[in-house]
Amino acid sequence: HHAAVSSRLRENGAVERPRRGVTWPRRMGQGNSKADLADILVTLSQTDVSPEAHDFWDELWKLNTTPEDIFELIPPDDVRRLKNERPENLVTLFTQAVAQLCQIVHTPVPMYFGQALNCVRILTRILPFLLENEEDAFAERLCWSVEEEEAGGEEYEAAEPLARLVVHAAMHLLFLPGFTVDATAFEDESEGAESVAQSALWAAGIGGAEARPAQASSFDRNRVEVLRLLLSALCEPLYQSAEAYDPWRSRWLAVATARDVPNARLLFYSLLNVIFDYDPTGFGLPYGGALASEAPTQLVTAAAQLVIALLDFGEPASREPPSDEAGGPPPPRVNVFRELLAEISGPEAYELAFDGLARLLNNVHEALNTTLPGSLQQIECYQELLVLLWKLLEENPGFMPYLLRNCDVTRLVVPICFLQYQARRDPARVGLVHICTFLILKLSGERPFCVALNKPFTERLPVDLPLFTGSHADLVIITLHKMVVNGGDKLAALYNCFLTVICNLSPYAKTLSLVSSVKLVNLFELFTSPRFLYQAETNHVYVALLLEIFNNIIQYQYGGNPHLVYAIVRRKTVFEQLDKLTLPTAIANAKTTEPRPGPDALPVRTTHEERAETPATEDPPDAADDQQPPQTPQDHPVAAAAAATRSLSAARLAPRDDERRRVSHQEDEPPRLGARSAST
Secondary structure: OHHHHHHHHHHOOOOOOOOOOOOOOOOOOOOOHHHHHHHHHHHHHHOOOOOOOHHHHHHHHOOOOOHHHHHHHOOHHHHHHHHHHOHHHHHHHHHHHHHHHHHHHHOOOHHHHHHHHHHHHHHHHHHHHHHOOOOOHHHHHHHHOOOOOEEOOEEOOOOOOHHHHHHHHHHHHOOOEOOOEOOOOOOOOOOOOOOOOHHHOOOOEOOEOOOOOOOOHHHHHHHHHHHHHHHHHOOHHHHOOOOOOOOOOOHHHHHHOOOOOOOHHHHHHHHHHHHHHOOOOOOOOOOHHHHOOOHHHHHHHHHHHHHHHHHOOOOOOOOOOOOOOOOOOOOOOOOHHHHHHHHOOOHHHHHHHHHHHHHHHHHHHHOOOOOOOOOOOOOOOHHHHHHHHHHHHHHOOOHHHHHHHHOOOHHHHHHHHHHHHHOOOOHHHHHHHHHHHHHHHHHHOOHHHHHHOOOEEOOOOOOOOOOOOEEHHHHHHHHHHHHHHOOOHHHHHHHHHHHHHHHHHHHHOOOOOHHHHHHHHHHHHHHHOHHHHOOOOOOHHHHHHHHHHHHHHHHHOOOOOHHHHHHHHHOHHHHHHHHOOOHHHHHHHHHHOOOOOOOOEOOOOOOHHHHHHOOOOOOOOOHHHHEOOOOOOOOOOHHHHHHHHHHHHOOOOOOOHHHOOOOOOOOOOOOOOOOOOOOO
């Protein structure tokens, strides 16, 4: 196969023929594998080495290396230089590494496992630099060209692109007896496509609740390296811009998620079980994680990254793939891992998923809130876990109903609020804020979730949130208030989502604390201020949502929320000004509130009366809390904003005499408020 690829590359002018009779420095066999590897790499960069130089290539594959050695001695610039100046050497290096892996898969002899790891490490290092340019003709021919030969009317058996061979070989290596699973793992394998060899699972759980797989640190280390190879092979979408991103474009992912991929079900169940079964507390003792091996932690991180990469390809099963340019029926595109995710069912599987996700997500703030600093190991893959939770909620039809009916959803609310708040001012983590917001937004559209938020909140999070005594609904409101008044500039697009979440839970909030009640009225004063209200045509929507929040609480939970009613009465001037708003007044206000360069501080009441409303345990207001939300300067659509706010001011802010009673959930269930779609 290497000869065919090399021939095609030479015919197309991609490489030059190597010079024969070259020599290279020989220091190999002296016991210093790192120095020998350095010599081999120097030779590859300076001299054309023939594929027939078997001694040279055998020495490379038999070296005793580590992943750190490979990454240290093969910097990115050297890979790019080798591709440009010595492409024939790169062709030989790539094809021989793939051939070695395929050979080891077919004949898994333990004495060659070291060579397999060398091949895996080298492929992991060079693959990202082959995929960084979609228009690279050299990488296209090397990875995807196929030499078709006919023998007896049938295609030659080995006529497969190297890209497909790499992916399939890696899938086989992940369950190679003696290498990544026990040597006897497949001896009792049952027949049937829907069943898996339970002894080959990496951990008990989905697909094998009573499985007892063999555990060994060597297995975990080998799994991590092969998973990293797969991640390198599937990194193609990282080089696509957000505007040009196509979920169906990557051919590497298409191969990895096709129905004929080896061990798909076994791999998917193993990845999920490893994630959900992981316990970061080590041996249950302080600093127990420092005594345990790093391999399980690395395995969980790599598993979470790979499962998200596989699930991100294509569209959910409920959506139709795009049709071709001719307008015909859509091509038969599938993602076998999305199908497997949708097939997960049963209370045991759902409970395992919820317990695992809740335990790991809560670990992030628990590790920062210990008496002994650093005594609890903190996971690093919490962003991947949030995406996995989103995938389960979106694409598995039974997970959300089970979650809302049988699980304590507040175990998910606390870490989501913590992560959201912690990342609010970091521009590099704005994606984390988005996924947290969308998760809360999706869940808030369900009545059981909103009712569950009335559970008392008794934890202390390691963040500077105001101290309060209340429920999880208070935690959500206070967190979202901070996101508005103390968040980064890039969070302005999420204001609508923040207020929609509060609006969804408002009919079910039995008793809001004094702190969260004051924060809600502060938001109303902020969004009705002329400087903010007239800056954009759609800013009046925030006022509409806040009025709806107040109306929901007063109508359905009046008796249990005296703090909010009191806060509204104390700020009645703000509501009266909105009620008296007219078009001439709006125009006059707009002329006197023209935006000026630089941050404009929004005046906030700091009277003794307001300070009396704030509990003594609340943090003193800082300058950041009083700042105006970032807005893009625009022409002031005064007429539209004034008309909209005038109509909104007619909304009822207190119940009529015949409604002046507390309406409980049992007596009069509030209308169901559907959450906004996260995609909007």
